[in-house]
Amino acid sequence: MKVGNFGLRPLERVTMTQANGEVQAAITQAPQSAWTRGMRPIRALSDGLKAGSRTMEVDLRLAGMIVALVAIWIGFGWASGGLFLTPRNFYDVSVQSVPVAIMATGMVLIIVSRNIDLSVGSVMGLTAYVAAMTQRIWLTEDLHLAYGGFEIWIIAILAAVAVGALIGVIQGGLTAYIGIPSFVVTLAGLLIWRGVIFKIQQGQTIAPMDETFAIFGGNLPQGSLGLWPTWIVGILLCAGIVYALIASRRKRREYGFPVRPQWAMAILIVGGCAVVLGAIWAYNSYPLPLLLTRQYAVAHGLNPDGLVISVGLAAPVLLLLGIGLVMGFLTTRRPFGRYVFAIGGNPDAANLAGINTKRTILGTFVLMGVLCALAGCIQASRLDAGVTSTGTGYELLVIAAAVLGGTSFSGGIGTIQGAVLGAVLMQSLKSGMVTIGLDSPMQDVAVGCVLVFAVGLDTIVHRRAK
Amino acid sequence: MSIAPNPDLVAAPAAVEPPLVEMRDICVAFGGVHAVQDVTVDLRAGEVVGLVGGNGAGKTTLIRTLSGARPGDSGQIFLSGRPVSIPDPRTAKALGIETIYQNLALAENVDASANFYLGRELKSRLGSLDDTAMESATRKVLGRLNPNFKNFKTPVVSLSGGQRQSIAIGRAIHFNARILIMDEPTAALGPAETVQVREVIKQLKSEGIGIFLISHDIHDVFDLADRISVMLHGKLVGTVNKSDVTTDEVLAMIIMGKMPGEVTQKELAQLHS
Numbered sequence: 001m002k003v004g005n006f007g008l009r010p011l012e013r014v015t016m017t018q019a020n021g022e023v024q025a026a027i028t029q030a031p032q033s034a035w036t037r038g039m040r041p042i043r044a045l046s047d048g049l050k051a052g053s054r055t056m057e058v059d060l061r062l063a064g065m066i067v068a069l070v071a072i073w074i075g076f077g078w079a080s081g082g083l084f085l086t087p088r089n090f091y092d093v094s095v096q097s098v099p100v101a102i103m104a105t106g107m108v109l110i111i112v113s114r115n116i117d118l119s120v121g122s123v124m125g126l127t128a129y130v131a132a133m134t135q136r137i138w139l140t141e142d143l144h145l146a147y148g149g150f151e152i153w154i155i156a157i158l159a160a161v162a163v164g165a166l167i168g169v170i171q172g173g174l175t176a177y178i179g180i181p182s183f184v185v186t187l188a189g190l191l192i193w194r195g196v197i198f199k200i201q202q203g204q205t206i207a208p209m210d211e212t213f214a215i216f217g218g219n220l221p222q223g224s225l226g227l228w229p230t231w232i233v234g235i236l237l238c239a240g241i242v243y244a245l246i247a248s249r250r251k252r253r254e255y256g257f258p259v260r261p262q263w264a265m266a267i268l269i270v271g272g273c274a275v276v277l278g279a280i281w282a283y284n285s286y287p288l289p290l291l292l293t294r295q296y297a298v299a300h301g302l303n304p305d306g307l308v309i310s311v312g313l314a315a316p317v318l319l320l321l322g323i324g325l326v327m328g329f330l331t332t333r334r335p336f337g338r339y340v341f342a343i344g345g346n347p348d349a350a351n352l353a354g355i356n357t358k359r360t361i362l363g364t365f366v367l368m369g370v371l372c373a374l375a376g377c378i379q380a381s382r383l384d385a386g387v388t389s390t391g392t393g394y395e396l397l398v399i400a401a402a403v404l405g406g407t408s409f410s411g412g413i414g415t416i417q418g419a420v421l422g423a424v425l426m427q428s429l430k431s432g433m434v435t436i437g438l439d440s441p442m443q444d445v446a447v448g449c450v451l452v453f454a455v456g457l458d459t460i461v462h463r464r465a466k
Numbered sequence: 467m468s469i470a471p472n473p474d475l476v477a478a479p480a481a482v483e484p485p486l487v488e489m490r491d492i493c494v495a496f497g498g499v500h501a502v503q504d505v506t507v508d509l510r511a512g513e514v515v516g517l518v519g520g521n522g523a524g525k526t527t528l529i530r531t532l533s534g535a536r537p538g539d540s541g542q543i544f545l546s547g548r549p550v551s552i553p554d555p556r557t558a559k560a561l562g563i564e565t566i567y568q569n570l571a572l573a574e575n576v577d578a579s580a581n582f583y584l585g586r587e588l589k590s591r592l593g594s595l596d597d598t599a600m601e602s603a604t605r606k607v608l609g610r611l612n613p614n615f616k617n618f619k620t621p622v623v624s625l626s627g628g629q630r631q632s633i634a635i636g637r638a639i640h641f642n643a644r645i646l647i648m649d650e651p652t653a654a655l656g657p658a659e660t661v662q663v664r665e666v667i668k669q670l671k672s673e674g675i676g677i678f679l680i681s682h683d684i685h686d687v688f689d690l691a692d693r694i695s696v697m698l699h700g701k702l703v704g705t706v707n708k709s710d711v712t713t714d715e716v717l718a719m720i721i722m723g724k725m726p727g728e729v730t731q732k733e734l735a736q737l738h739s
Binding site for chain 1: 533535554555556558559565567570571572573574575576580581584585586587589593594595598599601602
């Protein structure tokens with residue numbers, strides 16, 4: 001409610017006139033331009049949506065992104081004559097989104113605290129190469145451990161994560177404690193870490209990957225969960241949604257705070273579970289391709305005729321879900337996340353409040369390094385090789401995903417869910433344009449336009465809100 | 467063997483407690499500029515010391531050495547007679563020194579309770595933030611300070627000056643401060659809210675908290691302070707008991723840097739011309 005509008009409706013104004021020494025006031029309609037009149041339904045819609053999202057306590061931006069995502073899928077599905085809207089494409093797009101999405105969750109915290117990390121593509125490349133080197137050369141050729149041993153893939157991932165964390169310590173330390181701008185530090189990182197890759201093994205391609213390690217890439221047949229585990233994941237997610245909504249409502253009620261109306265709870269629970277179960281159904285209705293089904297049948301002594309095996313949820317997508325939950329928890333439920341946002345909102349205030357701002361900034365960079373390493377492992381596993389070019393240009397995709405997801409460069413604003421959705425949205429756009437036959441340069445033009453359009457829309461909506 | 471008492475012991479009678487805060491010979495320089503030069507002030511429990519002076523007199527800089535925001539270049543700080551070093555705001559808070567800064571020092575993008583508990587969040591058993599408990603406590607404290615405060619879920623940036631001030635004051639007094647520094651606490655407030663803040667100051671004083679009050683408003687200071695320390699050009703002009711001086715005499719200290727004894731009637735009259 002606005003105080004001080006004296007009961008005037010929108011577009012009404014008070015006109016004061018002086019006649020015979022008396023002041024007279026009258027309420028008149030403000031003149032409207034064609035633009036204002038044309039914008040009226042749009043404004044009414046936007047105001048209505050805002051009021052609705054407030055009552056339901058839903059992030060309007062996030063809801064908008066989900067709507068945009070659905071529109072993209074339906075639009076490209078129609079434009080490609082159904083080619084885009086298949087379980088197989090759903091699987092592929094989701095797997096292809098994972099590396100960028102994982103890194104974008106870390107980039108959110110970096111940008112929120114008013115920094116930037118331009119080195120993520122190179123760090124991803126270096127850690128992917130280290131993971132490949134560890135399993136193909138260092139452990140096996142140099143230390144003579146057996147190929148395919150269970151320790152191989154674990155040590156490979158740990159080595160990559162350790163390198164990522166170390167790079168985070170170096171870059172975060174230089175930024176937070178020495179005070180070199182993160183743009184400069186990570187620009188140098190972009191060059192340095194890419195250069196280091198070529199120095200490790202003269203830039204050779206390292207392949208193939210360990211069999212267990214290869215699960216993380218989501219390549220078929222080994223990279224997915226199959227029918228029943230996928231349903232179980234879906235049911236657990238639904239239970240999580242229901243529990244989280246009800247528990248927070250009960251706690252707020254205990255303290256006597258206002259809570260969402262029941263219809264809003266119902267919409268959120270039904271809507272959330274429908275999205276989850278819909279995705280699970282899509283994964284499970286993707287049958288294993290014929291050739292792979294035959295191989296499976298032969299290996300297990302089954303009759304391949306009429307055998308249908310559900311692919312199910314991709315392993316990297318499950319990993320992304322886990323990382324998303326952990327990052328979401330860190331960001332919104334732990335002091336660390338709160339400090340990151342406070343620093344982004346007002347660095348001086350955060351320092352005066354007694355927050356160790358330097359250590360917090362260092363923490364964001366270490367986290368970023370670890371996430372780059374996990375993305376690197378997934379990428380190496382997906383390519384089934386360590387290549388020098390892994391992650392080239394990814395820094396821009398990651399930053400774009402975070403920004404598309406609502407992260408603000410002025411600091412202090414951004415969400416993990418938004419960044420993940422941003423990554424999926426970009427990948428959907430790119431894949432969709434491939435299926436309707438747009439060439440690669442046009443794809444880049446389109447993605448760039450969408451980025452500016454989305455952020456522009458956001459800026460206009462926010463300006464109106466103030 | 468002589469039975470004469472040790473003179474040191476006689477000179478320090480046990481009945482006199484050391485002051486809550488004693489800042490001795492504090493110096494702060496920015497580059498070549500001496501913002502604070504050899505300033506010595508003290509503060510006792512249950513006392514309000516007004517710190518006054520014109521713009522650039524060094525009041526805020528002096529006080530920032532106590533709050534840990536900008537440690538002094540030389541000089542010593544004693545708390546209840548114990549020498550302490552305060553290198554950062556965290557240390558100051560651990561020592562029971564809370565500060566309300568002139569610009570309020572709020573994180574604009576988060577809500578009232580996040581600001582209220584910034585740096586000392588309540589956590590649940592599992593180590594996650596207990597937002598509901600924090601919001602509840604914030605509602606209680608702010609409800610007392612400012613009954614009109616309702617917007618607990620909106621970012622601080624969209625709150626009014628008075629509401630923001632309530633948050634800054636609320637969080638300074640909620641965590642059992644022994645020493646409170648208030649830098650222009652009523653600068654952004656309307657008349658009703660100013661009265662509220664004065665009541666809070668009197669209440670805190672009666673609870674035995676020592677308060678440094680920085681203000682441009684000489685009447686505010688005269689109303690609330692027990693003693694007044696005046697600064698000019700980074701130096702301490704002097705500290706006087708409020709009951710011994712008139713507002714004109716304090717004005718003369720602020721403007722001319724002259725103590726009540728040194729200033730002539732003619733000069734006092736000129737203050738009003």
